[in-house]
Amino acid sequence: MFKDKPVKVLLAKPGIDGHDRGMFVLARAFRDAGMDVLYAGLLPTPQEVVDTAVNEDVDVIALSLLNGAHLTAFKKVSDLLRKKGIDDIAIVGGGTIPDTDKPKLEKLGISGNYGPGTPLSVIIDHVTKRATESRKKKMGSG
């Protein structure tokens, strides 16, 4: 009855990779898992992704890219968010990310980094886990 606001997640693909279908599949899976899902639209810049995430106060930004530009694009989003002093919105990544890049993303706090074919349940569990951490921080010293 109280305090039952669902996890809020922003799906964004900050670059061209011509694969919108995957995003819609994810969006529906997240909704069916009880989340509130926002979609950042076509070709959002990292600045737009961060502005949307802040205005909507989401718990998690889920970034995905299949074009190989993840390191620069994901890092930009993460940098802009930190620059605003925000540490209670988590970032998770996905796409075609080589194993060697994963530790670099992890170091930026960008976790998950799942490749195509990862079971939806694995992604949902991970997003839920990161969202719970964000919520805790948000509720923290109030």
Next chain:
Amino acid sequence: MSDTETLVRGILDGDRISVSRAISVIENDLYSDRALRILEGINPRTGNAHVIGITGPPGVGKSTLIGAMVPRIAVDDRKVAVVAIDASSPFSKGSILGNRIRMQESLTRHGIFMRSLSSRGLSGGLSFSALGTIKILDAAGFDTIILETVGSGQADLDVMLLASTIVVVLAPGLGDEIQAIKAGIMEIAHIFVVNKLDREGAFQAIKDIEDVLATASQGEWKVPVIGVSASNGDGLDDLNSAIGKHAEYQARHRDRRSSVRMELNLIVESEIMKALRNAIEEDSRVTGIIDDVSSGARDPFQGSRMIMGALSQRIAGKK
């Protein structure tokens, strides 16, 4: 998370992070003391914004229309914010907050603050959280606040009453123009819009609505019916000037008592819910009553009356 005072100061300074965080407090914990204290803190700086409500059946083009209207409204340094309420899936309780995507381009170009609310987490409290969100934006210095809801149920109609100018949007080909008019929307509309003027049947729809309006008793404000096309821009200037005219009209004729009554109603409801929650969490009398009703020693009606008794004592501060 920052404390209540910092948040209040941030809102009054127009800081968007504070605005956004404060809205979350209202959304996450509608009936908390914190939510009420934030709203109380900013209250002296509220009452200046013009709230435009946009409602109508799903798919008529409300979100697209808002995106198309924003450049016309955000002129002369007017600061505009958009609040859009999405219905959530009755099955998973999750939702895809799809309104934003229809106006994103326009939001970015004009630096518009937009917030999506899902009706789900807010069951019952939708009007209060919408009221709180509007107050926060108002106090933060937004001149115009546009509020989108799907005009389907009573809860949506109630939310619309928070707006000072209510625009009801319909479109041809849905076959429900008249239906929508009958469903209680008629009484609250200040402006009717028939969107998708570029589609067949639009002019007939305008005529149908005008016919219905002609038989209704109208007050001093004559409800206009305006044909527009959100996608090609036709009629948008007419709509903008009708909104402007209504804003002037209602500034002169505003029924302050009725809006105050609604506001008090929502705040009192929130205070009661807060007391109820605290009572359920920590009042041993309430746990005792739950035990009694469970064991059949009392019926739920007796139980509820006893809880009301405990509540009124708590509210009166006697514990």
